[in-house]
Amino acid sequence: MNLTERIEKFPFLIEFSELAKKRDEKVYIVGGFVRDLFLGRDKKEFDFLIVGDGVEFANAISKKLKQKKIVIYKTFGTAQFQYDEYFLEFVGAREESYDRASRNPKIERGSFLQDIKRRDFTINTLAISLNENDFGELIDTYKGIEDIEKKILRTPIDPMITFDDDPLRIMRAFRFASNLEFDIVDEIKDAAIQMKERLAIVAQERITDEFFKILSSERPSIGLRLMFDTGVMSVIFPEISIMGGVEQRKDYHHKDVFQHTCIVVDNISKVTDDVWLRFAALVHDIAKPQTKRFVEGIGWTFHGHEEMGARMMKSVFEKLKLPLHKIEYIKKLIRLHLRPIALVDDDVTDSAIRRLVVQAGEELDDLITLCRADITSKNPNKVTKYLENYEKVMNRVQEVREKDKLREFQSPVKGDEIMRVLDIKPSKLVGIVKTRIEEAILEGDIPNEYDAAYDFLMKIKNEYKN
Numbered sequence: 001m002n003l004t005e006r007i008e009k010f011p012f013l014i015e016f017s018e019l020a021k022k023r024d025e026k027v028y029i030v031g032g033f034v035r036d037l038f039l040g041r042d043k044k045e046f047d048f049l050i051v052g053d054g055v056e057f058a059n060a061i062s063k064k065l066k067q068k069k070i071v072i073y074k075t076f077g078t079a080q081f082q083y084d085e086y087f088l089e090f091v092g093a094r095e096e097s098y099d100r101a102s103r104n105p106k107i108e109r110g111s112f113l114q115d116i117k118r119r120d121f122t123i124n125t126l127a128i129s130l131n132e133n134d135f136g137e138l139i140d141t142y143k144g145i146e147d148i149e150k151k152i153l154r155t156p157i158d159p160m161i162t163f164d165d166d167p168l169r170i171m172r173a174f175r176f177a178s179n180l181e182f183d184i185v186d187e188i189k190d191a192a193i194q195m196k197e198r199l200a201i202v203a204q205e206r207i208t209d210e211f212f213k214i215l216s217s218e219r220p221s222i223g224l225r226l227m228f229d230t231g232v233m234s235v236i237f238p239e240i241s242i243m244g245g246v247e248q249r250k251d252y253h254h255k256d257v258f259q260h261t262c263i264v265v266d267n268i269s270k271v272t273d274d275v276w277l278r279f280a281a282l283v284h285d286i287a288k289p290q291t292k293r294f295v296e297g298i299g300w301t302f303h304g305h306e307e308m309g310a311r312m313m314k315s316v317f318e319k320l321k322l323p324l325h326k327i328e329y330i331k332k333l334i335r336l337h338l339r340p341i342a343l344v345d346d347d348v349t350d351s352a353i354r355r356l357v358v359q360a361g362e363e364l365d366d367l368i369t370l371c372r373a374d375i376t377s378k379n380p381n382k383v384t385k386y387l388e389n390y391e392k393v394m395n396r397v398q399e400v401r402e403k404d405k406l407r408e409f410q411s412p413v414k415g416d417e418i419m420r421v422l423d424i425k426p427s428k429l430v431g432i433v434k435t436r437i438e439e440a441i442l443e444g445d446i447p448n449e450y451d452a453a454y455d456f457l458m459k460i461k462n463e464y465k466n
């Protein structure tokens with residue numbers, strides 16, 4: 001690949017070169033942009049390294065490019081702004097040394113090589129010079145290209161030091177391994193095992209961010225298994241890590257819930273990019289360890305794991321600092337994940353189907369997607385049969401929906417009308433009567449129509465008059 005040609009696609013980079021010359025500084029493109037160029041991926045985000053004053057350089061170049069909105073982070077010595085469709089980030093070359101007690105690095109100006117050396121992985125140490133004397137030249141100090149070709153993650157220096165300086169890099173290692181499907185060298189794995197407890201000093205938001213980037217991989221199980229195998233999962237998400245392992249009693253053993261979950265997450269990732277649906281797949285069986293019982297003559301049971309799993313989400317969301325507006329969605333999917341399969345028999349009534357439609361509401365399609373992903377049998381005949389079962393349930397759902405137009409289900413007779421007929425003020429009783437009408441519709445006693453509901457109300461009204 002001719003690099004100069006590749007970066008000439010971005011004519012604004014010439015301005016960088018001129019400015020650096022004028023300011024007697026050096027400027028390079030570093031990090032993800034260069035890495036992704038060699039991976040054949042286009043990226044709209046540029047990271048620039050300036051040997052000199054990064055913030056002043058960013059200021060000057062923003063003026064040259066006629067961009068007014070520049071954001072400067074003084075304490076970190078970084079700056080960023082948007083230019084056309086590109087997102088440009090600037091940092092001055094630094095030599096970082098960490099104070100073990102505090103999370104903040106002490107930042108001192110450094111040389112190009114000092115800066116490159118403290119970066120996380122060799123594939124992220126690649127730089128392209130934008131300076132006049134060697135414009136477009138690749139600087140590959142730590143054999144990053146070789147590692148891209150070999151598809152491996154390595155640290156430029158001893159990973160024990162890399163991870164000790166910033167333990168988040170452990171998560172970043174698993175994230176890159178999972179996103180890019182690269183192997184991580186044994187030294188990184190060993191260092192992660194030894195350093196994992198230090199993740200406790202890292203801000204939860206940064207950890208969660210990497211965790212979700214792992215979930216957005218094509219095959220998230222790569223990252224999930226790395227976290228599990230190194231014990232990192234037991235530090236950051238112990239509820240998932242205790243799902244691992246199998247117990248056997250007499251002839252009975254249950255499947256390894258963690259390994260099963262990995263397959264479910266990979267399955268669902270083939271059909272959805274929605275990271276929250278993927279998260280639901282990750283946690284759907286989360287309460288199996290707590291509900292596990294051995295029943296003589298039957299084997300292992302996990303009674304009530306759906307309900308308990310849903311309840312566990314409060315503390316999980318708090319600990320991982322997840323957005324609370326997503327909690328009901330996740331709880332609903334956990335709580336209902338066994339329901340569709342209970343509805344496959346031919347003698348299941350319309351009202352049972354209706355209940356599922358009403359309880360799942362908008363989430364019914366996601367629920368079925370989860371159920372289908374939950375099929376992890378290795379026997380293809382069984383898989384086909386189970387998939388057909390869900391097909392059957394969804395056909396029934398379709399039938400009932402058409403019959404009832406149930407999607408936005410609510411009593412067709414509204415509260416104010418109930419109050420008028422019963423001659424009562426707003427009170428609990430209004431809700432009770434409304435629920436009774438809704439129940440009658442769900443049970444199929446009356447159709448989901450205004451006239452029928454009104455007649456029903458007239459019939460029962462005397463029960464509520466005193």
Ligand code: ATP
Pocket residue numbers: 030031032033045047118119120121124125166168169
């Ligand atoms: P992506 O943008 O795809 O997440 P990236 O490699 O560009 O990947 P950024 O977080 O934008 O990641 O960081 C830019 C560069 O800064 C990285 O390539 C890496 O060289 C360096 N870097 C970022 N975070 C760290 C860190 N915690 N420790 C060491 N180096 C880091």
Ligand code: MG
Pocket residue numbers: 031032033045046047
């Ligand atoms: Mg980047």
